[in-house]
Amino acid sequence: MLPRTSPPPRVPTATSDEQRATEEACHTAVDKWLDEHGALARDSLSLSRASHVAFLNSGLRELPSGYCSLDASRPWICYWIIHSLEMLREPRADELEEDVVRFLASCQDPSGGFCGGPFPGQSPHLAPTYAAVNTLVTIGTESAYRAIDRESLRRFLLRMKTAEGGFTMHEDGEADVRGSYTALAVASLCNLWTDELVEGAAEFVASCQTYEGGIGATPGEEAHGGYTFCGLAAMVLLNRVELLRVPHMMDWLVRRQMAVHGGFQGRTNKLVDSCYSFWQGGAFPLIQSVLEARGELPETGVRSLFSTTGLFDYILTCSQSPQGGLRDKPGRGRDYYHTCYALSGYAVCAAEPPSPGSEGVPAHWPAAVDFVNPVYNVSAAKAAKALEYFCPS
């Protein structure tokens, strides 16, 4: 069992006060669970699948007006929901899937790329482009694949390329490591990979690795879980991981797992947040396969370098909302983004090989979800199917 509190600070500051309050909120959540179930027998703890599915399904057609801040991110909502349902092996009606395909096709800009909502009215943007392509790949039907206009998409990706080897998120927009990852992930899945597209891309990502070992948004910015995943996954796609200081990155990554509640924080001395279950957790299978290829993760030793038990515990006890859906941390409301990324982190844990140092977890935990391909964060089977479709050998 993990310790219940961090050691008392010698010098309390705003950061340690917030940390303490979060630890208390987590204890309350765990205690509430204990009251209901008697003892922390992991066996009786599980994903509240039915209530998560109900929450996910309730958002697919209509959303309340409070969601208007996501009016320029509607392909993301599709991705968060469809990918979550896919991980939970919840089938969707064919008609609904066709409606999603039609909607995403309507978000496509004639000059290439997907917008945050139907065209016309918004500009094409790399983030909704990534979300739309991942959703279509997850749906995985012929009509879903054909909804992607690959020729104009290729031109859009090239237009977003900067002189520094980065990618701007949209025309006259910001360039950062998210841009590199989303552009390269889409190019890889849809077979739009060219030398011109990737020239200088690896050097740009490498220049964003900080003195801490993680990756920041642009050169010099603070190491951050989201950008670290994006940068690492981009380097895996580019097959240029050797430009990163890999063990140094591992040293940063393992320290982002919280000693007390087992979840991940996004940056040093920040609070735990379930979405980093994927952004940090998802980096492990990527980096572990690099170490394995280098002979630094032998078959006979540890295979998984973080605590899957700790992360499972956090997701199950602290991030499940009693109403269904998952949340950042106790005390916060559920939302589709955190539902998607907490479940994605859960799916990463489920696929990790057992390690001598980990306490055993009940067999039904990993069995509750389908595996994801951690590079793209789509179902492993669907990613393979799409690659076969777009890149026939």
Added chain:
Amino acid sequence: MKLADVFSDLEPLEQNEGPQPVVQIAATPQFVEVMGYFRRVLVNQEFSQRALQLSAQAIALNAANYTAWQFRRRCLTELHAASSEEQRLAAWRDELEFCDEQCRNNMKNYQVWFHRRACVEQVGEPQKELQFIEEILAEDAKNYHAWGHRQWALRTYSLWADELSFVERLIKEDLRNNSAWNQRYYVLQHTTDIKSPEVVKAEIAFASKWIEIEPNNDSSWAYLKGIVRPVGYSAYPEVQQMCERLAAGALDEAAGPTQEGDASKICLNALSLLVDILQAQNTPKGTARAEALCKQLQRLDPIRINYWIWRAQQPRAMG
């Protein structure tokens, strides 16, 4: 004046959701009206004063509408293509003011901060930026966008002079503010030779001072490692000495198991840096001692038990 009157010559462009919409957000009548006209001026490429005002309304309804922000920049550029320098400057000053308010309301929004850059580039008074960001950081000391914007202003306009003292003040306010530690590194990276013995020595002293004040702080330890690791620990024995001293609690108990209560007093950061230092020595003695420390860490730092097993097995991994 009502929107319908301002745009009486235009037909709003409705959003086509198709017969069976998905992820449709229930929109208020105001949202529908503003966005209807906004889509129309966008499609018409109407770069006018009224369109500029309309885009502000679109942003008020959804500050993450990147298209509306992009449209504003285009609009201002086109509107003032033939203006006097004075008029153009005045317009961008107004825009910066609009940005001030939007930044305060939407501190965690990519668009507003990117737009701010464009305004500063036009207005050209970067000194004021540092003051503004300071106000934002007073509310959220770790705001990622504000720090990114600050780095941009510093490097674009070479405003380095007072930055180290600003950063030190923030570290004094909260020694766990990792963004401030990162900023210190950033400043030195741009203003000094960060691998030179003078800088390394001074920064070891700086980090050590804060470690002595609060040994249990990942930020100061990460900074110390970030400074010394690239140049090698062997040239700076004071780092190992400090680790040995701060890890002493754990080293004493090597003879027998610690009581549960004692574990919390042990400085895990000191122990783990000792592992790095000893493994880097690449000697049988150093490696053996590092292995013993990794064993202790497996027990004292149970969340990272797999990592510490791996570190013991792969003494060269951190190279």
